[in-house]
Amino acid sequence: MSNVARTTPATTASAGHAASSAASVQSPGAQRKTPKKAALASFLGSTLEYYDFFIYGTAAALVFPALFFPGDNPTAGLVAAFATFGVAYVARPLGGMVMGHFGDRLGRRNVLLVTLTLMGLASLGIGFLPTYSSVGLLAPVLLTLGRLLQGFSAGAESAGASTLTLEHSPEGRRGFFTSFVMAGYASGMVLATVVFVPITALPKEDLMAWGWRVPFWCSAAVLAIAYWVRTHLEETPVFEEARAEGDVRKLPLGQVLRYQAADVVRVLFMSIFSVMQTIFTVFGLSYATAHGGLDKGAILTINAVAIGLSMLVMPPVAALSDRVGRKPLLIISMLGCSGALFAYFWALGTGNLILVAAASFVFMTVLYSGFNGVWPGFFAELFAAPVRYSGMALGNQLGLLVAGFGPMIGGLLMTVGPTGWVPVAVFGAVCALAAVVAVVSSRETAHTPVDELGGPYLKAVSGRPTSTK
Incomplete structure (x- = not known):
C-alpha cells in the first residue's frame, strides 16, 4: 500500500484555505515592514532637528542678544533674541502644509530626505553669519531668514518621521517604535549640551568671537549620518499599497480639512502642551542664570541629564500605551507637568542645584x-493613511506656534521679585489644561488596526465600516 496520502477535494480545499490564511497573516506588505530601521532613521532625523533647535535656543538665551541685538536695554535684546527663536514656529505650519502635501502625494521617505537637508544646511549657515558689529541690521535679518528655513524644515520632520515609523510598525507595537522619534529629541538635547558646555567655559571674548559658531558647524556631522541612514530606508508599505490602489489624493490637505478638521483641531490643542518644553529649556535657562544666579554650565548639564534620561523612559512608557491606551498616559503627564512646573521655578529661585536637579x-x-513618548504615535493614528502626513503636520505645527513663542511670552509675563516667575508657570498650566480637554475629546487609537485608523475619513470617503469609535 502506498505511503503517499491520497489527495481529495476536501484536503485540497483545506490546504488552499490554510495557504490563504497564512498569506493573510504574512502579507507582502507586512514582510516589507522594517520597524527597527524606520525607528533608527526617525531617531537620527529628530536628533538633528532638536540638536539644531537646542543650540539655537541656548545661543538665543546666552549670546545672541549681545551679538545680533545690541542696545542699552538688555531685556529688550533678550526678548528680541527669543522672538527669532519663536519665528521659526511661524514657518513650521507652512513647512508642514507644503511638505505634508508632497509626503501624502509622493511618499514619506523622499520628502524626509529634503527636510533633513534643509535643516542641516540652515544650521550650518547660521554658524557662518556676520554679527551686528560687522554688517549692522543685515545681521539680525540674515539670522531670522536662517531661523525661518530651520522652521520650514522642522514643520515637516516630526510628522513625517512619525508617519513613516508608524506605517512600518507591527500591530500592537506602534507606540513603542514611534517613541523613538522623540527619543531623538532627547538625544539632540544631550548632544547640543555636550557641545555647548565647554563652549560656555571659554573666555568671554572667545565665546563671542568664534566659540558660539562651533555648535552650528558640528551639525554637519549629524546631517551626514542621518542622511546616509535615510537613503537606505524603503518607502512604507502602507503608502505603496495606497498608491497601487489609486488612493493617493491630489489635494490631501483639502481632504483632511473636509473630513477630519476636528482631529486637526484636537492635535493643535494637544501640541500646545509642548510649551512646557520651551519654557523649561529656553526660558528656564535664562531665568536661572539672570535671576537665580546659577552657573550656565551647571544648568545646561542638569537639563541635559534630565532630558537624556528621558530616552530611557519614553520607549517603556510608549510600550505601556500599546497595552493600556494612549489617552490615560497623556492626561497623567499633562496634569502632572502643570503642577511640577511650579516646583521647578521655585527650585530655581532657591539657587540650590540639588533641588533644581x-x-x-x-x-x-x-x-x-x-507626553513625549506617546504623542508621535497618537497624533499620526488619528488620521487615515491618504491624509496622515498633512493632517498631523498641520495640527501639530499650528499648536507649536504657542510653544515657539513660549520663552518670549514668559519674558513678557515675568514680574519683578522672587515670585516673578508665577505668571509664567500659570501660563504653562493653562496650556496644559487646554491640551487635556483635547485628549479627552479624542478617540482612543491604541488597539485600532492600522487600516482602520482615521475612521471619520474612511466612513466619509468609502463608506466602509470600521471598528473606530
Whole structure:
C-alpha cells in the first residue's frame, strides 16, 4: 500500500484555505515592514532637528542678544533674541502644509530626505553669519531668514518621521517604535549640551568671537549620518499599497480639512502642551542664570541629564500605551507637568542645584516623557493613511506656534521679585489644561488596526465600516 496520502477535494480545499490564511497573516506588505530601521532613521532625523533647535535656543538665551541685538536695554535684546527663536514656529505650519502635501502625494521617505537637508544646511549657515558689529541690521535679518528655513524644515520632520515609523510598525507595537522619534529629541538635547558646555567655559571674548559658531558647524556631522541612514530606508508599505490602489489624493490637505478638521483641531490643542518644553529649556535657562544666579554650565548639564534620561523612559512608557491606551498616559503627564512646573521655578529661585536637579528629573524625565513618548504615535493614528502626513503636520505645527513663542511670552509675563516667575508657570498650566480637554475629546487609537485608523475619513470617503469609535 502506498505511503503517499491520497489527495481529495476536501484536503485540497483545506490546504488552499490554510495557504490563504497564512498569506493573510504574512502579507507582502507586512514582510516589507522594517520597524527597527524606520525607528533608527526617525531617531537620527529628530536628533538633528532638536540638536539644531537646542543650540539655537541656548545661543538665543546666552549670546545672541549681545551679538545680533545690541542696545542699552538688555531685556529688550533678550526678548528680541527669543522672538527669532519663536519665528521659526511661524514657518513650521507652512513647512508642514507644503511638505505634508508632497509626503501624502509622493511618499514619506523622499520628502524626509529634503527636510533633513534643509535643516542641516540652515544650521550650518547660521554658524557662518556676520554679527551686528560687522554688517549692522543685515545681521539680525540674515539670522531670522536662517531661523525661518530651520522652521520650514522642522514643520515637516516630526510628522513625517512619525508617519513613516508608524506605517512600518507591527500591530500592537506602534507606540513603542514611534517613541523613538522623540527619543531623538532627547538625544539632540544631550548632544547640543555636550557641545555647548565647554563652549560656555571659554573666555568671554572667545565665546563671542568664534566659540558660539562651533555648535552650528558640528551639525554637519549629524546631517551626514542621518542622511546616509535615510537613503537606505524603503518607502512604507502602507503608502505603496495606497498608491497601487489609486488612493493617493491630489489635494490631501483639502481632504483632511473636509473630513477630519476636528482631529486637526484636537492635535493643535494637544501640541500646545509642548510649551512646557520651551519654557523649561529656553526660558528656564535664562531665568536661572539672570535671576537665580546659577552657573550656565551647571544648568545646561542638569537639563541635559534630565532630558537624556528621558530616552530611557519614553520607549517603556510608549510600550505601556500599546497595552493600556494612549489617552490615560497623556492626561497623567499633562496634569502632572502643570503642577511640577511650579516646583521647578521655585527650585530655581532657591539657587540650590540639588533641588533644581530633583525638580528637573521629576518634571522632564518622568512626567514630560509620558507626553513625549506617546504623542508621535497618537497624533499620526488619528488620521487615515491618504491624509496622515498633512493632517498631523498641520495640527501639530499650528499648536507649536504657542510653544515657539513660549520663552518670549514668559519674558513678557515675568514680574519683578522672587515670585516673578508665577505668571509664567500659570501660563504653562493653562496650556496644559487646554491640551487635556483635547485628549479627552479624542478617540482612543491604541488597539485600532492600522487600516482602520482615521475612521471619520474612511466612513466619509468609502463608506466602509470600521471598528473606530
